[in-house]
Amino acid sequence: MANDDVEVAVIGGGAAGLAAARRLHDAGVRCLIVEARPRLGGRAFTVSDPSGFPIDLGCGWLHSAERNPWSDIAKAQGRVIDKTPPPWERPLLTHGFPAAEQRDYLKASRAFYRRLDEAEQQPDRPASTLLEPGSRWNNLIVTVNTFVSGTELADVSAHDLARYEDDGVNWRVTEGFGTLVSSSAMDVPAMLGCPVDRIDRSGRRLRIETATGAINADQAIVAVPTPALANEHFFVPALPAKVEAALALPLGLDDKLFMSLEHAEEFEKESRLFGRTDRVGTGAYHFRPFGRPQIEAYFGGTLARELEANGDAAFFDFASGELTALLGGDFARRIRPIRVHRWGADRFARGSYSYARPGKADQRAVLAAPVDDRLFFAGEACSRNDYSTAHGAWLTGVAAAGQVLDARQKSRAEAGDR
Numbered sequence: 001m002a003n004d005d006v007e008v009a010v011i012g013g014g015a016a017g018l019a020a021a022r023r024l025h026d027a028g029v030r031c032l033i034v035e036a037r038p039r040l041g042g043r044a045f046t047v048s049d050p051s052g053f054p055i056d057l058g059c060g061w062l063h064s065a066e067r068n069p070w071s072d073i074a075k076a077q078g079r080v081i082d083k084t085p086p087p088w089e090r091p092l093l094t095h096g097f098p099a100a101e102q103r104d105y106l107k108a109s110r111a112f113y114r115r116l117d118e119a120e121q122q123p124d125r126p127a128s129t130l131l132e133p134g135s136r137w138n139n140l141i142v143t144v145n146t147f148v149s150g151t152e153l154a155d156v157s158a159h160d161l162a163r164y165e166d167d168g169v170n171w172r173v174t175e176g177f178g179t180l181v182s183s184s185a186m187d188v189p190a191m192l193g194c195p196v197d198r199i200d201r202s203g204r205r206l207r208i209e210t211a212t213g214a215i216n217a218d219q220a221i222v223a224v225p226t227p228a229l230a231n232e233h234f235f236v237p238a239l240p241a242k243v244e245a246a247l248a249l250p251l252g253l254d255d256k257l258f259m260s261l262e263h264a265e266e267f268e269k270e271s272r273l274f275g276r277t278d279r280v281g282t283g284a285y286h287f288r289p290f291g292r293p294q295i296e297a298y299f300g301g302t303l304a305r306e307l308e309a310n311g312d313a314a315f316f317d318f319a320s321g322e323l324t325a326l327l328g329g330d331f332a333r334r335i336r337p338i339r340v341h342r343w344g345a346d347r348f349a350r351g352s353y354s355y356a357r358p359g360k361a362d363q364r365a366v367l368a369a370p371v372d373d374r375l376f377f378a379g380e381a382c383s384r385n386d387y388s389t390a391h392g393a394w395l396t397g398v399a400a401a402g403q404v405l406d407a408r409q410k411s412r413a414e415a416g417d418r
Contacts (some may be wrong), residue, residue: 006032008404009208009215011196012223014042015390016378018185019397020221020404025188027405033190034208034215036348039182040190043225043349044390046176049338053292054176055258057341058352059390061086065171068391069398073184080174087272087286089170095326097277105277108137109144120162126358127161128153139280146300147284149355149388150252160356160364165385174290181390191215195348196224199375200236206374219407221400223378223393225251227350229367235375242377245367248360249381251351253304257297257315258338264293275322281306283322295319295335308342315340353388354381368396373407376400 010021013035024031033040045058062068062081074081091102115130127145131138131153145153149161173180191212199220200207208215222229229246232238261267267287276282281303286296297319299307307314316337324332343352356363368382378400379393386392 006030006215006217007219007408008032009034009206009217009220010223011199011208011220012042012379013037013040013185013190013192014223014379015044015181015393016380016382016397016400017042017221017223018181018188019394020223020376020378020401021188021190021397022185023398023401024404025185027401029405029408031188032215032217033185033188034194034196034210035190035192036195038193040185040192041178041182043343043352044178044181045341046178046182047339049258049260049294051260051292053290053294054174054179055294055296055339056177057256057258057339058343059177060172060256062171062173062177062391063389064165064167064386064391065169066167069394070173070177070180070391071171074173074180077180077183079180082172082174082290084172084270084290086170087270089168090270090272093267093271093273093287095273097274101277105137105140108132108135109141112141116158116162119158124157124159124359124361126154127156127158130158136278140274140277142280143274143282143300144284146252146280146303147254147298149301150254150304150352151301151355152280155252155355155357157356157358157361160361160387163361163385164387172290177390198234198236201372201374202236219374219376219404221376221378221397221404223397223400225349225351225379226354226367226381227251239371239375241366242371245363246381248357248363249354249367250357251349251353252301252355253308253344254298254300254352255304255308255315255340255343257299257319257340259295259297259316259319259335260338261287261293261295262334264288273326275319275326283319285319285323294338295323305344308344312337312340312342355388368400370400370403370407373410376403 008031010017010033013033043058194210197209206217226246269288269291271287284298370376378396382396383392
């Protein structure tokens with residue numbers, strides 16, 4: 001495909017970009033996916049461990065699974081969907097966290113989320129202001145929110161956090177969520193390993209400047225993480241409203257570490273524990289995901305940033321320290337690191353998923369708004385209620401493609417009138 005023949009360029013080959021490209025391609029529009037990475041999928045990323053098990057270093061759960069479009073896509077691809085309930089829906093292991101204390105924590109957590117729901121009717125404020133003063137469980141509630149938002153509650157808009165919708169049904173794809181996402185638009189033309197430096201909209205056609213040359217297009221769907229859009233030089237002429245919206249919707253940080261586990265049968269499948277319950281900044285440890293001899297460790301917010309700053313080995317050192325404190329010094333000999341991916345250090349992501357700063361929840365709509373019927377926007381950060389998820393990204397990609405199709409139909413109608 002000659003560059004000048006591109007009708008629509010889709011900038012970004014993650015869940016949103018692939019959804020947009022899929023819909024445009026199926027509608028007969030000549031589109032091109034322009035992806036900075038040497039692979040498709042974006043923040044959905046499946047690799048194989050040494051035993052051949054697929055592991056998701058990015059998104060891994062079909063949240064709100066019964067209404068999640070990826071569930072139907074997985075079925076269409078012939079993927080195996082595992083409907084085992086997630087570990088956060090069952091009691092945790094009692095190592096360092098007796099059952100009675102778990103019940104107290106759940107009571108405090110539910111009360112916090114009730115206050116959060118009520119706060120949407122009041123002026124926006126940091127979500128941390130809704131914590132019960134002096135509660136012994138505040139640190140753990142804040143820690144768990146770093147898994148949700150990628151940052152601590154003091155950074156997060158109460159309105160935005162309250163708007164998130166989840167039907168409580170969570171499934172997984174046995175072959176890996178990243179495998180599912182990256183396969184969803186394999187037949188659409190794509191340029192991989194092609195970072196976009198800027199989009200020049202000053203001419204009759206868009207000029208998309210990349211590391212390997214320029215691409216000309218009638219229209220573009222921009223489906224990249226907010227740190228890229230926060231660059232005031234990304235668009236020429238500049239789009240200050242988009243920069244402001246992107247700065248209001250930064251990416252939080254969550255990282256996973258996978259470890260092998262010897263004598264795994266001593267632990268219940270799909271069980272979990274926290275490293276500590278008395279401080280902000282601890283790991284969540286998921287034992288035997290899919291029944292495999294592994295531990296999936298999860299780290300968020302400030303802790304994840306601190307670990308990233310010290311390299312991959314810091315994740316295993318931290319996890320080993322927390323687990324041996326709970327399970328005994330001999331436990332260290334039973335675990336080995338498999339793989340971690342530092343999303344903050346990933347130059348094409350620079351984080352995991354978006355949160356809104358206090359007072360900035362409505363910037364999601366600003367980020368999603370089209371510009372001049374030529375530039376359209378998609379991505380999880382554009383979703384009002386499904387942000388931070390791959391299905392939120394997919395839905396915004398489909399919506400952006402619909403906007404393109406409407407704009408093209410309008411343009412053809414206007415040309416016919418002339």
